[in-house]
Structure formats: structure tokens, C-alpha cells
Amino acid sequence: MSNDLIQTNTAKLTAAFASALVVAETQIHDDLAYNSIKEWDSTAHMLLIAELENAFNLMLDTDDIIDMSSVGKAKTILAKYGVAF
């Protein structure tokens, strides 16, 4: 897997989070967790799932949607769908 692709995927992921949570991209790091900031609530989570599904052109399983409890966890889950970080 090329570094370029990984960089692109990371950028896409960061953009999806920033857009759904409406926070600056600099605030997006692996430890950022669901419900740890007020911006990441149920509404934002739902938009986030839609953004991620669009950005990576995939459809997440129910268990993965509710398991996506942090940015780091999102990467682990997306990796199962063949998205490299």
C-alpha cells in the first residue's frame, strides 16, 4: 500500500470527521471519542457514518456503526473494509 494512498485516506477521514462534527481538522486525533465533546453527539454520529460511507464508497454493518467509538476505532473498522491507514 503506497504512502500516498494512506495519506489520502487519512485526509478523507479527517475531512469526514471535521465536516460531520463541525470542528477544526486540527481537533481530529485518534483518541477523540464519541460523546467526549458536545459536538460528537448522536446527530453528528449519524452524519459521520453517512460521510464515511460516501467518502470510502462502502456500507457499514450495524455493529460497526455503533462500535465506532473513537477516531482510532473508526480507522480499525474501516481497515476491515479494505481502507488502509
Add this chain to the structure above:
Amino acid sequence: MSKAKDRLSFAHRLEQFGNAIALRLPDGSTISYLQLAKLADSYSSTLDSMVPQQTLLALRFNSGLSAVVAYLAALRSGKALLVLAPDLSDNQTLALVERLQIAAVIQPSGDIQLTGRQHQVRPDCALLLSTSGSSGSPKSVMLSLANIEANARAICAYLPIEPTDTAITALPLHYSYGLSVLNSHLYRGASVLLTEAPLMSKDFWQQTRDFNISSLHGVPFSYELYRQLRLERMPRPALRYLTQAGGKLNSSLTDYVQQLSSTLQKPVYLMYGQTEATARIAYLPPKLLQQHADCIGVAIPEGELLLRDPVSKMLITEDLVQGELCYRGPNVMLGYASSAADLSSDTVLTELSTGDLAERLPNGLYRIVGRLSRFLKLQGKRLQLDHLEQQLAVFTDPVCCAGTDDLLVVAYTAQKPELREQLQQHLREQLQLHPALFKVLQLHTLPVLANGKADYQVLLSLAMETSDAD
């Protein structure tokens, strides 16, 4: 306890269910009806020793055991209680304390903070609920014990709640719909799992499975989440039925709910209500879901729906004639309270004007066709648009608000670059709205009708044409 007192409300009759489980906690512990009655009475004694009689208390109502005990303690011992969102800001709480002269604020932990204020509350006022969910609106609905009891009784008469059922706190308890789920289950001797886990979390869905949750309740937004989670694919054998209220479903969600019901082979109850009627007003019998999902259905037991001409207020008796939807029933509130003086009023409302325009079909079902008063229901939160315009006028004037139940539109004319950000920040932080739910537009002039009044329809179509500027 005397017989007369037993009749007051389900909260007074907790003991009758003895060792049956009233509340379950996510850690697996349980509280029986007898234990709950004891906890409530012991908490009442604490309140009695600290707070003057017949004053108003406020509760930061989360979905924890201590808060539920405090709520039942207030009902059982006849103390008027205003319920608040647990995360209401200190500033908003203080403003309410001043405005309503609240004597004490109860924290979710049960801790009691005295305020030094006090005002005599009318003896028949048991509970005050906000009409707008979590925004800390100064306008509250005053409910009597009889109101709360009647609505729980009616709900138990049309929903298939069984004593063996366990509901889950999928909706906040400070919200009339969420509270009605708790009340109706306690009325029936069933149990409620008290969870703080958000709807969009692994914990929540694990709990629905582990605790054999028998029903799911949701506002339109909850059903958007169910759709995204593909609830129809989740095996939940204990789930027997679902309910929906808190605003009309849009057409794509209606399709989803119909599919969900037929895929799961489980009834979905579409319900209509207002906090002014304690919670529930009407429901659509679930066998009519596929044919008549555009209707609110029929009045709940003991209630009556009627239509009135919006201008003359004359009763409309013909089918298919539009009028303002009005409701009569034992669950209609005492009145509104927006100041301490209102708390000692002696008004009794017998008929509620809903502000919705409706018609009755020849088959007897009622259908909402529009709205007389200007409010939106965004994710179950009611926003009074005129009130919002007044709030936003602090930032800029003129300002105009319009919208649908999916989108709030705010338009202004002043050419100040920082204004847009200020308005967005207010909507996000004070009203807790996600930016996907609103659009802020800067226009040269605000659209007006020939009579000089704001043209909300034009504003709405302008907003629909405008793509997001940011």
C-alpha cells in the same frame, strides 16, 4: 395509605405491585416497586426537612435512579416539580430560578441546592414541563396529578403494555414523551431500564438485547437512526412493538417505518401529542399503518378531537373541511406558567387549541394539513419561530425565521461579516442544533407579502435554492 390517596396517581400506588421489578439498571441490579416506594418516601422526608411547603422545586432530570426517585417523591408527597434537561446551562437555570422563584434545584445525584427564593404554587399543580425540550424556554406547562394519571391510564389502554414488559429510556425523561413511557410502565406494573447510553451506541443496543427490551420509542430523528442502523436486520425477539411521536415523519421516513413494521412483523404506533396534553392526544391504530400513515388517527381513550374554524372558532362538523385541531380530555394542562405569578393562578383549561390545521376523513381519522402557529419541530424539539426571532434580534434586526421540520432558516440583512458566525454559534450552543439542521442567509431585503408581513414561503424557497455557502 388511605383509599382516597391511592386514587391520586400511579406514583401513589407503587406498593400494589409489591416485589415486581419497577426499575432495572445497566449493571444488572433491580429495584422492586416496594423498594422504589420506600426510596421515594425517604427522599420526600429529606425534601420536607429542607424545603418550605407548597414551593416550586426543579429537577435536573437525567435517566438515573436518583433522579427518578426524586421525581416520584415529589409526585407522592404533592410537591410541585419543574423538570429540566440535566445539561441545562447554569445561566439558563439561574434565569428560571429567578423567573419562577424556584425554592430548590435537585441535581441528578439527588443533591438539593436551596436558592433562597420561594413562591406559593397552586395546590393542584404537580408537575411543570418545558414545551421546547432542552432550550430552557421560560414557558412551562402546568400539569396536575389527575392529568398525569389520566394520560398514563389512556396510554395503557391503547398500547399493549404487559406487566412482564421492560422499556428502555431511549428518550430523555425531561421530555414529555420520554416521561410518558416511564409513567405508563409504572402504571401497569412493568419495568423500565434506566440507561444513559445514547441511541447511537453499542451499549444501548447491547442493553436492548440483554434486558429483553419489549418496546422502542422514538421521535422522527430516532427513526432516522434506526434506518441508518438497519434496525430491521437486528434480531430482537423480545421486541413486541414500536411507537413514534414528536413530529410528523417525512415521506421517506414514513416509507421506512412501513417497511420496518412489515419486515419485523411488529406493530408500529404513530402517535400525536403535545406537552400541553401531558403527552399523548391521538394515535393511529397500527393495522392502519400501511394505508393511513398520513393521518394522526383517533383520539386516545377518554379524549376527544374536534375541529374549529380558525377565525370564528365555530365547531366544524363536516368531513374534509379544514379547521384548527382542538382536543378535550382529562390530560389537558392547567395552563402555562412563565412567571411566578402564573404559578398561583386558578385557571383551568378544558379545551386545548393545538395550533395545527387538520381535517377529518369520512372514515373518522384525523389528518394534519398544516400549522396555524409558527413553530417547527426539529428532532422533537419545538422551536417557536416568533420567539426565536425575538432572541436573534439581539444580534441583528431585522431578522426572519422560517423552516420545515427538517430545516430551520434564519435570514438577516445587515452587512456585518461576523454576524453569520454569531448567529450560527447561538443556534449551535444555545439551542443545541446541529448545523445540518439550519441555514443562515444574508439577503439584501427580507421577502414580504403585499400586506407588508414577512413572506415565509418565499424565504423558505430561497433557502432551498441556496446551496450551503460554507
